Amino acid sequence: MKVFVLNCGSSSIKYQLFDMADESVMAKGLVERIGSQKAGVKHTVGSGPNHGAEHSREAPVPNHTAGVKLILDLLVDPRVGVLRSTDEIQAVGHRVVHGAEKISGTCLIDEKVVAVIRENFALGPVHNPPNLAGIEAMMAAMPGAPNVAVFDTAFFTTLPPKAYRYAVPNNWYARYHVRKYGFHGTSHRYVTLAAAELLSKPLDQVNLITVHLGNGCSMTAVAGGKAVDHSMGMTPLDGLVMGTRSGTIDPAVPLFMIGQGLSAQQVDAVLNKQSGLLGLSERSNDMRDLLSAVEAGDERARLAVDMFVYRVVKYIGSYHVILPSVDAVVLTGGIGENSLPIRQAVCRQLSRLGAEFDEARNQAVVAGKAGPITRDGSKLPVWIVPTNEELMIARDTAALTAQLRRP
Ligand code: ADP
Secondary structure (H helix, E strand, C coil), rough: EEEEEEEEECHHHEEEEEEEECCEEEEEEEEECCCCCCCCEEEEEEECCCCEEEEEEECCCCCCHHHHHHHHHHCCCCCCCCCCCHHCEEEEEEECCCCCCCCCCCCCCHHHHHHHHHHHHCCCCCHHHHHHHHHHHHHCCCCCCCEEEEEHHHHHHHCHHHCCCCCHHHHHHHHHHHCCCCHHHHHHHHHHHHHHCCCCHHHHCCCEEEEEEECCCCEEECCCEEEEEEEECCCCCCCCCCCCCCCCCCCHHHHHHCCCCCHHHHHHHHHHCHHHHHHHHHCCCCHHHHHHHHHHCCHHHHHHHHHHHHHHHHHHHHHHHCCCCCCCCCEEEEHHHHCCHHHHHHHHHHHHHHHCCCCHHHHHCCCCCEEEEEEECCCCCCCCCCHHHHHHHHHHHHHHHHHHHCC
16 A cells, blocks of 8 residues: 655645555655745655655745645656556545544544644644645545544543643633643654564553654653653643743743733744744754754853753653653654764663663664663663654554455
């Protein structure tokens, strides 16, 4: 089965075409700056006669419909394509960010699911509208193919009320749906499944702390294979220090800054786009840049990195307490998978919980590999497990479509 996976942002479409026979990537790419003069596409071929071909150019892409058309044309292009016809695509999987309380799993997209995605525009204003634009564009371009939605929030529908409610008046929850929803769920679910397998534990018996450290950062407490707490909140702003987001702060700070003359929109933009590593360092949101700056003696960069690690270990400590036991701390995302100094700093800080850092293993588990960075017999193992949200979406899409086909 060939499954096409789309991840539509407000001005971009990321895509991957999978051959599910061996889960190989046939082609992947990115349409970016949709709606601007500088729109364009980057496309890479992973299999077939055009294997290794790369194609990158500027192109007019006024909206998501045009973006989807551009991608489908590339997939059948004799020079950089991998299909004779788009009819070979048997199902399409879409990343959808906000399903709120109504969606607890992967689902075939019908009118009801479209209505739920639309209802949640207010809760996911940055993501749900472009997610839906991609779905509608795909449905129009390939009316015969089933479209499947994989929601970021679905993994967190198992959180108990004591974890997802805020201590605010009931009415805020009942009337305005103010609660923790959680994000990055597809990544946390993927590494949970992968870690259970790597640790040879049945999924319903595995207890983990999964830590996604990318540009956005989040952490999940997993008990018996299910999420029981999570660091992001009603929006992805809460929790860990991120590339440009503040993470947890005193909720009175935005009100104070509004009192100082900023508008609510300005505060929102600062906390989401100019805070975190970027805000602290006044240099970059990229961990690689910050680590080089620390080497060169930059004190702001040092504080940014210290706060990043401090917040991560503080959350791990709190999740350690609420879980019945911890089989492993699992680090993933661009920083978790690649940044050796951050892995080392986190792991060393966990020594009191029984993590015995192994330098040689830290050096060895790189370039997309999975493995522990603690010694054998460590009371608290720390593992690196590369995430793959697109593959998770493709697997879900293939499984659901196969189920539908069964008589
Ligand atoms: P996104 O959340 O946008 O998908 P990624 O998961 O790719 O982001 O993570 C981006 C972060 O990963 C950046 O801070 C980047 O510096 C970091 N990163 C990627 N590769 C490395 C590396 N080799 N060493 C250190 N940090 C890295």
